[in-house]
Amino acid sequence: MNPKQLALILMIAAMAIPSGFAVENARNNSLLARVTVYWARGGRGADHYTRQHKSATGMRLHVGHCAVDPKKIPYGSRVVLPDGTSLAAVDTGSAVQNRKAARHAGRNPNERNAIVIDKFFETKQKALAWANSNPPFVSVKVIPPNAPAVAVPNLTNSQPIALTPPQPAKPANGGSTGAMTIATNSPTTTGPTGGIVRNPLGRLGR
Numbered sequence: 001m002n003p004k005q006l007a008l009i010l011m012i013a014a015m016a017i018p019s020g021f022a023v024e025n026a027r028n029n030s031l032l033a034r035v036t037v038y039w040a041r042g043g044r045g046a047d048h049y050t051r052q053h054k055s056a057t058g059m060r061l062h063v064g065h066c067a068v069d070p071k072k073i074p075y076g077s078r079v080v081l082p083d084g085t086s087l088a089a090v091d092t093g094s095a096v097q098n099r100k101a102a103r104h105a106g107r108n109p110n111e112r113n114a115i116v117i118d119k120f121f122e123t124k125q126k127a128l129a130w131a132n133s134n135p136p137f138v139s140v141k142v143i144p145p146n147a148p149a150v151a152v153p154n155l156t157n158s159q160p161i162a163l164t165p166p167q168p169a170k171p172a173n174g175g176s177t178g179a180m181t182i183a184t185n186s187p188t189t190t191g192p193t194g195g196i197v198r199n200p201l202g203r204l205g206r
Contacts, residue, residue, distance in 0.1 A: 032114040033140045034102035035081070036095075037127035038067070039120070046124070055091035067091035067118035069099075076145030079117055082138050087119060102137075111137050 040050050040061065053061040057075050066079055066087040073079065079087040095101065099116045106112030114137060121127035 030139050030141045032110055032137060033079075033117045034099070034105060034111070034114045034137055035134070035140075036101050036116060036118045037121055037131045038093075038118050039124045039127040040122050041124065050120070056093075057090045059090045061091065061120050063120065063122060064088060065090050065120045067093050067096045067120070069097045069115065071097075072115050073117075073142055074145060078143040080141040080143065082140075087117070091118070091120070093118060105136055 038050060039046050040053055049055075050061060055061050055065065056067075059065070064087060066089055068075075068077070068079070068089040068091075070089075070092055073089050075089055077089045079089060081087070096116045096118050099114070102114040102116050103112050106114065117140065119127075119130070121130065
C-alpha cells in the first residue's frame with residue numbers, strides 16, 4: 001500500500017468518526033457539547049444586551065437560561081447537564097453559532113465538532129467558578145419543546161383513612177365488653193407455633 005492510499009484511508013476514517021458519533025448520540029437523545037459561560041455584569045462575557053438581561057427571544061435572562069444555536073437546538077428546548085441541571089434554551093450569539101470554543105479547545109474530531117452551549121450567570125465570579133469546577137466537554141441531553149411531559153404518578157389513596165379504631169358492638173344481653181381471660185385445661189404451650197396463654201392483664205397473647 002503506497003502512502004497516498006494510506007492517507008486516503010485515514011482521511012475517510014476520520015470523516016466517518018463524527019458521523020458515527022452523531023448517529024449514536026441521536027439514538028440516545030444526547031449530544032457532545034462544549035459548555036461555556038457568560039454573565040450579566042462586567043467583563044467581556046457581558047455585552048450590551050446581557051447587561052440588561054435581554055435574550056434573543058425577548059425573555060428576560062436569569063439563572064437557568066442558556067444560549068444555543070437554534071438551528072441545532074430549537075428555542076424552548078431543555079438542555080440537561082450531567083449533574084441533572086436543566087437549562088432553558090432562550091438565547092443565542094455569534095460565538096455559539098460558529099462553535100469557536102469547541103473548534104479551539106477540542107483535542108479530537110468529536111470535540112472539535114461538538115455543539116456549543118453558553119450557560120448564563122448573574123455575575124462573572126459565579127460564572128468563572130462554575131467553569132473552573134466543571135469539564136469543558138460534556139454529554140448533554142436535549143429535550144425538544146414539543147416533547148410530552150412525563151406523567152407524575154398519583155400517590156393519593158382513593159379510600160379514606162380511619163383515624164380512630166372502630167368501637168366494638170355491645171352484646172345484646174347487655175354484658176361487659178371488656179377484655180376477658182381464657183383458661184384452658186391443658187398446660188400452656190411455648191413451642192414455635194405458640195398458644196393461648198393466661199395473661200395477667202386480661203389480654204390474649206402468644
